[in-house]
Amino acid sequence: MKPATFDYILPQNVEEVIELLEQHEDDAKILAGGQSLIPLMNFRLARPKILIDINKIPSLSEIKEEGDQLLIGALTRENEAMNSALVMEHCPVFSKAISKIGHSTIRNRGTVGGSVVHCDPSAELPVVSRVLNAQMRVIGTEGERIIEAEDFFVTYLTSALEPSEILLEVRLPKLEKGCGWSFVEISRRAGDFAIVAVAVVLMTDKKGVCTEVRIALGGVDDRPIRAEEAENYLVGKVADETVFESAAKLATEDLDPESDYHASGEYRQHMAEVLVVKGLKEALVRTKGDL
Amino acid sequence: MKIKGNYKFKADQQTVWDLFNSQESLARNLPGCESLLETEPGKYDAVVTIGVAGIKGTYEGKVELAEPDPPNFYRLVGEGGGKPGFVKGEAAIKFSTDGQNTVVDYNADVQIGGLIAGVGQRMLGGISKMMLGQFFKKMAKELKS
Numbered sequence: 001m002k003p004a005t006f007d008y009i010l011p012q013n014v015e016e017v018i019e020l021l022e023q024h025e026d027d028a029k030i031l032a033g034g035q036s037l038i039p040l041m042n043f044r045l046a047r048p049k050i051l052i053d054i055n056k057i058p059s060l061s062e063i064k065e066e067g068d069q070l071l072i073g074a075l076t077r078e079n080e081a082m083n084s085a086l087v088m089e090h091c092p093v094f095s096k097a098i099s100k101i102g103h104s105t106i107r108n109r110g111t112v113g114g115s116v117v118h119c120d121p122s123a124e125l126p127v128v129s130r131v132l133n134a135q136m137r138v139i140g141t142e143g144e145r146i147i148e149a150e151d152f153f154v155t156y157l158t159s160a161l162e163p164s165e166i167l168l169e170v171r172l173p174k175l176e177k178g179c180g181w182s183f184v185e186i187s188r189r190a191g192d193f194a195i196v197a198v199a200v201v202l203m204t205d206k207k208g209v210c211t212e213v214r215i216a217l218g219g220v221d222d223r224p225i226r227a228e229e230a231e232n233y234l235v236g237k238v239a240d241e242t243v244f245e246s247a248a249k250l251a252t253e254d255l256d257p258e259s260d261y262h263a264s265g266e267y268r269q270h271m272a273e274v275l276v277v278k279g280l281k282e283a284l285v286r287t288k289g290d291l
Numbered sequence: 292m293k294i295k296g297n298y299k300f301k302a303d304q305q306t307v308w309d310l311f312n313s314q315e316s317l318a319r320n321l322p323g324c325e326s327l328l329e330t331e332p333g334k335y336d337a338v339v340t341i342g343v344a345g346i347k348g349t350y351e352g353k354v355e356l357a358e359p360d361p362p363n364f365y366r367l368v369g370e371g372g373g374k375p376g377f378v379k380g381e382a383a384i385k386f387s388t389d390g391q392n393t394v395v396d397y398n399a400d401v402q403i404g405g406l407i408a409g410v411g412q413r414m415l416g417g418i419s420k421m422m423l424g425q426f427f428k429k430m431a432k433e434l435k436s
Contacts, residue, residue: 043406044374045346122413155421156414157343193413222417258416 003041008051014139017052017166019139022141023121025163031055032075032114050219060113060168064086070172071137073112079104081112084217086225089122090174093199094183097128100183100202119159119223123194124255124280126153127218128183130226132172140165153223179203180287182279185218188262194219195263198275202239202283210234214245220257220272227251227276239284241277248276293418294382294399298427299392302434307393308362308386310434320429322422325349333359337371343418348375348407362386367399376405397423 011017018220021028029037029048032055040046054060060075063084070080081087082098092121101107101124115125116136117210128134129149129262136147141164152160161167175181197218203211213234215227235241257268300307310316314335318327330336331386333356340349359365363386370379380401387394403415417429 040346043409045348045406047347120414121417155348215329222421258414258420260413260416262413 001042001044003038004044004047006041006048008053009050010053010056010239012056014057014166015076016166017054017057018140018164020050020052021164021166024207028052033077033110034114034119035102035110036114036118048088052113061111065090066171068174069135070174072112072172073172074111074116074167076112076167078107078110078112078115082107083251087172091132091172093175093183093201094128094132094172096181096183097124097199100124100185100194100197104189112170116170117159117161117167119153119155119157120193121153121221122195122197124185124194124197124218126185126224127197127216128199129153129170130224131181131201131214131216132175133214134173135171137168137171138165139168143160144168146171150226155222172197175201176203178287178289179212180283180285182282184275184279186275195261196220196268196271196275198272198279200276200279200283202280202287204239204284204287208238208240210237210239213247215251215276217251217255217276220252220255220268230256230276234280239287241281243269244277244280248273249278251276292401292403292419294401294416294423295397295421296420296423297394297396298431299389299394300431300434301392304362304386304388304393306434307395309435310430311384311386312356312361312365316430319395320426320433322425327354333357337369339371341422343414345425346375348373350378352378373404374406376403376407378403395427 012276013199027049031051061073063086064071070086078098080099082095115123134149137151138145140162147160154160180202182200185194187194199216201214205211213231215230216224218224230247233250234247252269252273254271257265259265264280300356301312314329318324325338327342328336335354337354350371350373352369354369357366365384367382367384380399382397382399385396
């Protein structure tokens, strides 16, 4: 399988990329790791006229600390981010989520920014971005702006990026010490896209009362979603299996996931409930430092 | 793939029926519709470009408004093909009133084949629903103005 004809440009800096995007808009696609784009091009489903290869822009692949945030450059390879000491210390749930993406060879090429802007509703990084309240720093002809994860994922394969904008970095607020977290998913085979994925961040006080809860789900809607009703329900309650089960019901009873040949909508909804309980339990264990 | 749902319009049934039988309104509001030519009464040749993000395809096909029972019912039958694959399907469109609004019920069964089905199946149902939603919203907006 070979792609349709396209022009290839290798800019040396971000300014050049913005200029090219402004010039070509929808005809151009940015090539980062190519793990989603190239297969789509080879199947000739995507036929960009121009590929803008950003792999020669080193400033886009740094992992840095800035105050209470971790800044992950958009071009950072997934494996690099997964194994980063900074990420493992401050946002271990991000490492865990990456470990579920495809296989190691895919993660060697695939980039954090690439997966985020692709906006696949079942992909891991959009889900974990929502649970971490990540921010996307983007730049375009109008200058820089920050987009909250909540607003970034619009629908199937569609982000809030303007045609002339490029993602510079994903900013992750660091998790507090003692914070519990989990990332659980179900897929047919390891490495497949998740049928349902759930990410949890959970804080409890000394008495075991939930003080902060965040639950994000993937694979059940056109974009990753947060289960706010369930989150609010849990705050102020002593964390145990019974309240987790009630929360999981709240999180999933109004879902209406699509059916496809991997799983029916009903099955997705049921698994979402099961995984929310599992995710909350796993996160609780981590608040006690037992994992 | 089955797609079912309904949409409410704040207008009387005859007005909504006329809207859904107007070639101009359909052509204006069908997402990605580039041309819709009436070949004989109720039969159209259509060219539609459907795309999400970078995945775009142009489909050419025929659409028929069959079994019309004004202003209550028609069956939309269509098939088309393009480079990414083919689409074939029919939808029963029912018009009724709930007293205040006209309710349009749709019940579609669509088959999609070719490349797009193999690669995009995971999202096709959702994307179709999204586009149908856009269509109804645009039709409702046109009715308002």
